[in-house]
Amino acid sequence: MLTAGSTLRQMREKLGLTMRDVETASEKLARKRGNVGYFVPISRLSDVETKGITPSIYRLYALAIIYHSDFRHMLRLYGVEMDLEVSDLEVTSPPKSHLSQALSTVEVVHVPVRMDPSFDPRKTLNFGRMIEQWGTVPLKYLEQLSKTGFTYGYVGSEDVTMYPILPPGSFIQVDESKNRVSEGGWNSEYERPIYFVETRDSHICCWCTVTGDSIILQPHPLSPVAPRIQHYPQDAEVIGQVVGVALRLGEWRSTSDFAPAPKERAALN
Numbered sequence: 001m002l003t004a005g006s007t008l009r010q011m012r013e014k015l016g017l018t019m020r021d022v023e024t025a026s027e028k029l030a031r032k033r034g035n036v037g038y039f040v041p042i043s044r045l046s047d048v049e050t051k052g053i054t055p056s057i058y059r060l061y062a063l064a065i066i067y068h069s070d071f072r073h074m075l076r077l078y079g080v081e082m083d084l085e086v087s088d089l090e091v092t093s094p095p096k097s098h099l100s101q102a103l104s105t106v107e108v109v110h111v112p113v114r115m116d117p118s119f120d121p122r123k124t125l126n127f128g129r130m131i132e133q134w135g136t137v138p139l140k141y142l143e144q145l146s147k148t149g150f151t152y153g154y155v156g157s158e159d160v161t162m163y164p165i166l167p168p169g170s171f172i173q174v175d176e177s178k179n180r181v182s183e184g185g186w187n188s189e190y191e192r193p194i195y196f197v198e199t200r201d202s203h204i205c206c207w208c209t210v211t212g213d214s215i216i217l218q219p220h221p222l223s224p225v226a227p228r229i230q231h232y233p234q235d236a237e238v239i240g241q242v243v244g245v246a247l248r249l250g251e252w253r254s255t256s257d258f259a260p261a262p263k264e265r266a267a268l269n
Contacts, residue, residue, distance in 0.1 A: 004077040009049040011067045019045050026062045038062045054078060121169075123156040124203045126196075126239070151176055151239055153196050155205060161219040162194060162205050166245060172196065172205065173244030181208045181215070181238060189220070194242040200235055204228075205242060 002010070012022060019042045026040040037058035047053040055063065060078075064071040072082045151174040155166050166172065174196040186192040195208045197217060207218040215232035219225040230236035 003052060004054075005049045005052055007077055008063060008067075011069065012049075015067060017066070022063070022066055025066045026059070029062050029065060121154070121156065122158045124159040124161075124205060125154055125156070126151060126198070126203060150174060150243075151196065153203065153205070153239075153242075159204070160223050161217075161225045162207075163220060163223050165189070165220055166194065166205050166242070167247055170245050170247040172242045172246075174240040175243045176240040178241035178243070179238045181210045183210075196239045196242055198237045198239055199230060203239075208238065 012019075022040055022045055023042050026038055030036050030038040035058065037056060038061065040055070040059050040062055044053070044055070044059070048055050048059075060074050061071060063069075064074045075082060153172045153174055155162075155168055155170040155172065157168045159168055178193070179195075181195065182193050192207055194205055197204050197206060197208065197215075199217075204217055207220075209216040209218060210232055213232055215230050215236050215238075217228040217230060217236065219227060
């Protein structure tokens with residue numbers, strides 16, 4: 001496998017440039033820029049090509065110019081990507097809210113571009129199972145949808161089980177490692193874990209209570225949906241805990257908008 005240095009040497013030799021040519025050209029660039037950091041003397045170029053020495057950012061830029069190469073490609077030779085990884089941003093958590101410019105210049109990201117024909121936006125489902133093909137589009141923050149370790153769900157447009165905490169149309173991130181139902185320890189409904197559950201006929205986001213061989217699928221108290229009791233785990237599998245949500249604000253609706261029609265209400269009683 002070629003090293004970064006040997007790759008740079010091949011690039012130079014392919015263009016028919018000598019080390020002296022590179023030194024001379026870099027001197028011109030340094031004078032033009034008014035910065036001696038762009039200057040690449042023969043001795044330093046030799047160290048870069050044969051001894052694994054990493055050039056400074058200025059010298060790498062100079063080599064990109066002299067070799068008529070993409071600066072991004074030059075950086076990749078040394079394992080540096082211009083497009084920041086979303087996951088890398090998790091290494092720090094500044095205490096103050098701020099406007100982040102970290103990903104403002106990123107151009108591409110992998111997101112779903114083709115869905116399974118059975119995808120029905122009215123129903124809650126396991127989003128990952130509905131994706132047939134990933135494609136490249138300019139939406140970097142959605143890159144985590146293609147990572148492993150989490151399941152992604154979609155709250156159906158007619159699913160108001162956890163409304164108003166999880167409005168219909170929300171996308172959720174589910175931690176599959178947290179698939180054991182907690183028995184308590186929260187101080188409010190906002191701290192109580194919400195689980196993503198797969199039943200025999202559907203998916204559902206809800207609070208859960210396990211009693212013996214049964215599980216209670218508990219909706220939000222403001223939701224018109226009634227609680228459900230299922231055999232556990234035969235008829236209801238806890239996929240994991242909802243740990244992230246993406247939703248649209250400013251489109252809240254009254255719970256009366258979701259109230260079942262008279263016939264449907266009678267069927268629930």
